[in-house]
Amino acid sequence: MFIDRDKELAVLETEYARKGAAFVVIYGRRRIGKTTLINRFCENKKAIYFLTTEENEDENRTSFKNLVAAAFADELLESAAIDSWIPIFKIIAKESRNERLVLVIDEFQYLGKANKAFPSVMQKVWDEILSKANVMLILCGSLINMMTSQVLNYDSPLYGRRTAQIMLKQIDFSHCCEFNKDLTMEEQIEQYAVTGGVPKYIQIFDRQGDIYSSIREHILSSGSFLYAEPEFLLQKEVSEIGSYFSVLKTIAAGNHKLGRMASALEVSQSGLTPYLRTLVELDIIEREVPITEEHPEKSKMGLYRIKDNFIAFWFKFVYPSKSMLESEKIQFVEDRLRQNFIDNHVSYVYEDICREDTWNVLSEGISINRVGRWWGSGDVEIDIVAYDSTGNDMVFGECKYSMQRKGLEIINKLQEKAKAVDWKKETRREHYLIYAKSGFTDELLEYAAQRDDVILKQFG
DSSP: OOOSOHHHHHHHHHHHTSSSOEEEEEEOOTTSSHHHHHHHHHTTSOEEEEEOOSSOHHHHHHHHHHHHHHHTTOHHHHHOOOOOSHHHHHHHHHHTTTSOEEEEEETTHHHHHHOTTHHHHHHHHHHHTGGGSSEEEEEEESOHHHHIIIIISTTSTTTTTOSEEEEOOOOOHHHHGGGOTTSOHHHHHHHHHHHTTOHHHHHHHOOSSOHHHHHIIIIISTTSTTTTHHHHHHHTTOSOHHHHHHHHHHHHTTOOSHHHHHHHHTSOHHHHHHHHHHHHHTTSEEEEOOTTOSOGGGOSOOEEEEOOHHHHHIIIIIGGGHHHHHTTOHHHHHHHHHHHHIIIIIHHHHHHHHHHHGGGGGGGTOOOSEEEEEEOSSSOEEEEEEEOTTSSEEEEEEEEOSSSOBOHHHHHHHHHHHTTOOTTTTTOEEEEEEEETTOBOHHHHHHHHTOSSEEEEEOO
16 A cells, blocks of 8 residues: 655655756665655656665675666676676666666665675766766665665765655554544554554554454564564664663653663663664654753753654563563463553553644644643643744643543643743733543533634544
């Protein structure tokens, strides 16, 4: 299935339409859909797709030579013994005179791993051959650290050559329902809380039974597809994988402040910072500050959170129970998971989904250009704060994923908490937004009907 990649396809089509050569870099984590995107783009185009392997450079070059020879029915190239990449790319450039050609080198980072000088080889290929040809070159990779160092960083030989780049990210919740339109909203939210927006996870996780039977089948069983997935994701990106796992486990346990993490791990804050920086670069965690902070990088209110739903789920429920799962105590782990899944995981993901949906208040005539969370130096936390940084509208919101209908007390508490937010306190126009899975009491519905600053959404 091909879902929610219209913007990325548009970028690729623009580069394809470019007069002269184009050089696009596509990167992102495993199973995010990079190859699917490329295959869709290459439909009805003359294209050569080469998937590199972890074999040595000679083996990869021979495979590439044979692929190009087959693409152009070049028997001479096929029979030739070549110890350089240059002649192969010259043939590609020559053939592109007749028709625009898309050349894809997937998992490009393995060539740089096999030969650290390969980015310099590719620089020469681009500068002297492909940049003058009718070719669209796509370098694609799933190891973010390697792709960044080999292609994107300032000190890379290829720096400045690319004409476009795409970091492919997870699909938004609003599009996840397209994978299976038979699921109820509640089922979609619970599934998204586990799979996130990773297409491969969604496809294998699609289910007929309840969420817990799917978790048992695809995650808790030691032979299942997702049982050790975070290990596969990180083992080629970082050294000291155990240290990174300790950091992620600590965050998943609720330690979001740098000081609390350092204390829990019994390390210095400065010693912890490099691990956090790498996890941010890998798009696994994020440093979040109250949305009204004007200088986020300098804020002392920063909290670290795991932004990947599946990894957060895995470190909350699977990694701490690895010994029991290896001992086939699956039912015990599942029973404990059932007790905590909604309150300790789904409810937080529900807040993220609601914040994403908050942009829809624009259709209510409310102007906003920033959406996020807010917390103060005390214990005041607000699930949603959205505002127009150049105007006066400000939205305060709460998200409640529970079985009980919500009444007037939720508005009263929200109005009280809003007083702690200092932004344009004298001139702002306040609006109140309540998301609730199970709806609202008649009293709250009647109250909202009489107000133009209260929006109620039964969502989930």
